[in-house]
Every structure is written in structure tokens, then in C-alpha cells.
Amino acid sequence: MIVVALTDSDSYLKWGAATLDRVVPHDERHIIVVANPVMPSPTQRAAALATTTWAGRDADVLSADEAVERVRVLGADAVLVAMRGPTAALLLAMLAELPRRPVLWSGIPGIALPARRKALVYRAQADLMIVHSHHEREAFRALDRVEGMQHQFALTSLPFLDRRPSVGDDIVFAAQALVPATRVQRRHLVAALVATAETHPERRVVLKVRAQAGEKQTHDERWPLDSLLPSVVPSNLVVQPGPMTAVLDRAGGVASVSSTALIEAVARGIPALVLGDYGVSDEQLNGIFESSGLIGSTRDLEAGRFFEVDATWAHRNYLHDAGDDDAHAMLAATVEQHANAPIVARSARRSTTGGRLRRAWDRRTALGRHDGRAWGTVALAVGVPARALVRAARKLKA
Known part of the structure; x- marks a missing residue:
């Protein structure tokens, strides 16, 4: 199985690399930082990767389009979209449009409670969502039922937990x-x-x-x-x-x-x-x-x-037995299912009102100056004053 992690910030890079180590340690893995306004510095990248199998190496830094092309060329079976909400939504949508799309999985690093609607909306196109505790799975499943998104939730321990005792004071x-x-x-x-x-x-x-x-x-x-x-x-x-x-x-x-x-x-x-x-x-x-x-x-x-x-409390919240984890089994089963009978790409849940201009706006706000497309400049020129007018109108109504 070929697995790629696409990341954007320091915490998501750390989580993405560590999650690959924990969930797919024996598979072919690649890790990429997608250029964006909060991408980590070389020092931050070194710190984020220091406790993973990438220690001493650096992650490739690519544009969003280059990252998706890399996924295509590699023939990735699964892509972990380890990103903040808006960037995750953008890359999930881009990956879903590939002729041979990979299985898409995503999640939130660290403590993800309380379960929030936006966390699911931004990741609506993920085939599989990672959670890190029994409590998280309960909370997100309940929210998912209310929202009707029908996500699958896979459990794995927080990937950077270390059981070695401390030797200091x-x-x-x-x-x-x-x-x-x-x-x-x-x-x-x-x-x-x-x-x-x-x-x-x-x-x-x-x-x-x-x-x-x-x-x-x-x-x-x-x-x-x-x-x-x-x-x-x-x-x-x-x-x-x-x-x-x-x-x-x-x-x-x-x-x-x-x-x-x-x-x-x-x-x-x-x-x-x-x-x-x-x-x-x-x-x-x-x-x-x-x-x-x-x-x-x-x-x-x-x-x-x-x-x-x-x-x-510990067993329900992040410190459960390792035998409870099922993320590897669920991911492998989903990849096998997708290979035998391609799973239909999931629909986005964010508003698409505005068509091409809206898509350009979403891309530019996620990637900033790293967008690389002229339509992003047009979207900002139209969208910024339009948003200001909408907010002013809401204030008047209030």
C-alpha cells in the first residue's frame, strides 16, 4: 500500500508523520508540506519530525497543484489529509477529482473535543476519519448522525504518545x-x-x-x-x-x-x-x-x-489499551474495497454559491500567496468588499 500524508502547519506535520508511523508503519509512506501561509519553518519541520521515522530528513514542500500531481504519479492508494479545516477541504476536493482517486482519510491532531460541526464539514469528502479516544468516537458519531454525513470513524492512540518514564524533576x-x-x-x-x-x-x-x-x-x-x-x-x-x-x-x-x-x-x-x-x-x-x-x-x-x-477517565479519554485501535484494519479494508469496486467520491458540504469565483476564493483564502492562480486575485478583489457589505448588513439587522 502506498500512503501519502499532505500537511500544512507544524502541528499537522507532526501529527501526520506520527500517524503514518503508528497506523501504516510497514507500508510505503511519503510526507509533503503544502505551501500555505502557516507552513512550518525548517526548524519547526525538524522539531515536528524529530520523534518520527523521518527524523534527520525534511519533508518536501510543494504547491497544492504539485502535491496532487505527486499523489497521482506515485499511484497512492491512500492519502492522509492532515491539515487545518479550510486547507483540508480544498485538498480533499482536488484529490477527489483525480481519475484514479485514492482513499481519503483525515482527522484532527491532539484533543478534538468538544466535537464540532465544522470539523466534519471541512472533512466531508474524507472516506475515513481518525479519532483518538473512545470518547471522541462517541461524540463525533453522535454529531455525524445529526448532520447526516455518514462518516466512518477509526480509532488509534494519539500517535506521539511515549511510554518511557521521565528521568528528571x-x-x-x-x-x-x-x-x-x-x-x-x-x-x-x-x-x-x-x-x-x-x-x-x-x-x-x-x-x-x-x-x-x-x-x-x-x-x-x-x-x-x-x-x-x-x-x-x-x-x-x-x-x-x-x-x-x-x-x-x-x-x-x-x-x-x-x-x-x-x-x-x-x-x-x-x-x-x-x-x-x-x-x-x-x-x-x-x-x-x-x-x-x-x-x-x-x-x-x-x-x-x-x-x-x-x-x-484515562481509559475513555486517550489512554485506552492499544488493542482497542482499529485504524489500520479499517484503512486497509477501505483501500481493498476501493480497489475492487471504486467507492464513489463523497460530496462536499461547504457552500458552493458563486461557482468558479467561490472556488477561487476558497482556494486563495486557504493558500494565500501560494495559490498561484490568477482567479484567486479576481476572487479577492470581488469577495473582500462583498463580504464586508454582507457583514455590515447583518449588523444593521441585529
Whole structure:
């Protein structure tokens, strides 16, 4: 089986490569970054691939059209579309139009709960959707039934989970772009990190960041935590980019508002702490951790208190037995079915009002200056003022 992963951002590159390693480790695999506004830098690509079989190598960076042509030339049996929603929708549609189309599979890296309609709408043309927990499969199946999309959901453990024990005592905070959401809250968090370092001078306090200045991420980070640090900080408070695995190798406790790093820590037997200071809810992306036994506050962080996970919660949420995984079997069966009797390409669920101009708009907004087609410029010239008028009209009605 020939399998290709098409990726767009740092987190999707990491997830795409690791998912190929976990689900199709013995097949012919290729990984491509599609040029787009948030594509990872060479440093980010190296970090994303560091814990995969691509370590020490780089992914090819191709335009969307070149990537689809590569898939055609390779004769790919399956393509993992590991991309943010709008880019995923675009590439799924392009791949679905190939004369010999491959089986299309997709998913969301990390914690994908709460299940959101847009996640399915953008990936409506995927033959198979990857989920990472029993809870995710339940939630997405229920939403899928309501939406009438009839997706298949295949289970596999989070692909970058590592079961090796840590050998260090660092206090690690895993930063995120979206939460906490306000500048005031982020300053409060930074103050807590400084206080933690002052209270525990014998331990390193590591602020683990996703990107360095100027690098793009899957989600824009308006106020990077490291930029809010005071000019003078305790010498044991350090900012560290790079692979999460390397940070966890030395961790004695891991805290975050909602990062998947918490799951990675628990998998390695490292005590964890979900900071509930800013709320525990779907809006804070940490509602999933209710009943986990991990929720505390910045006061716990400053005291160096971390918790053990509830076993029942863990089995339902990302830490199930490896024998429960069925993604490889489902993908192989779908590829075999498609080879014997081609599966009809699934229909897109996004609006196509506007015809060719709408398609050009969707392409340009997904790919930005990497679009490469003149129609994208025309679509922007027409679409930007038209969208402004629509929004103004909605405000007047409200």
C-alpha cells in the first residue's frame, strides 16, 4: 500500500508523520508540506519530525497543484489529509477529482473535543476519519448522525504518545496559542511561572513554547507567553522550543490549561496539573478534563503540586489499551474495497454559491500567496468588499 500524508502547519506535520508511523508503519509512506501561509519553518519541520521515522530528513514542500500531481504519479492508494479545516477541504476536493482517486482519510491532531460541526464539514469528502479516544468516537458519531454525513470513524492512540518514564524533576508548563485568551490572564500565568521558579530554586521551571519569534503556528498566538516575561527572571526559569518529547524526558510535573502535553505526560507516568484558574469548559478547551483528577490552580503550580490521573477517565479519554485501535484494519479494508469496486467520491458540504469565483476564493483564502492562480486575485478583489457589505448588513439587522 502506498500512503501519502499532505500537511500544512507544524502541528499537522507532526501529527501526520506520527500517524503514518503508528497506523501504516510497514507500508510505503511519503510526507509533503503544502505551501500555505502557516507552513512550518525548517526548524519547526525538524522539531515536528524529530520523534518520527523521518527524523534527520525534511519533508518536501510543494504547491497544492504539485502535491496532487505527486499523489497521482506515485499511484497512492491512500492519502492522509492532515491539515487545518479550510486547507483540508480544498485538498480533499482536488484529490477527489483525480481519475484514479485514492482513499481519503483525515482527522484532527491532539484533543478534538468538544466535537464540532465544522470539523466534519471541512472533512466531508474524507472516506475515513481518525479519532483518538473512545470518547471522541462517541461524540463525533453522535454529531455525524445529526448532520447526516455518514462518516466512518477509526480509532488509534494519539500517535506521539511515549511510554518511557521521565528521568528528571523539571516543572514544565506547556504553552498554547488560544488559552488563556486575554492579555490579563496570560500576564497572571506568567507571574505564576515566575513565582514557581522563585519558590523552587532547586528545580528548573520550563516554559515550553510551540514556536519562536516569527514562526507560524496552526493557531495565531496574540500574546506569546515568553514575550510577556519580565526583563529579569529567576535563572532557573527557561524558555524552551523544540520537540515536546525532549522536554518530557526531564519532567517531574507538567502543567497546562488544556494542552495534549498533559496526555503525553500521563502516558509516561509524569504527574500533571490542569490549570482551572481561567475556567474549566469547552471554551477553555479543557472541559474534557472534568473527572480526570488533574484539575487544580496556579497555587498548586507554585506549590509544586501535581496529580495522578483517574484510571476510568484515562481509559475513555486517550489512554485506552492499544488493542482497542482499529485504524489500520479499517484503512486497509477501505483501500481493498476501493480497489475492487471504486467507492464513489463523497460530496462536499461547504457552500458552493458563486461557482468558479467561490472556488477561487476558497482556494486563495486557504493558500494565500501560494495559490498561484490568477482567479484567486479576481476572487479577492470581488469577495473582500462583498463580504464586508454582507457583514455590515447583518449588523444593521441585529
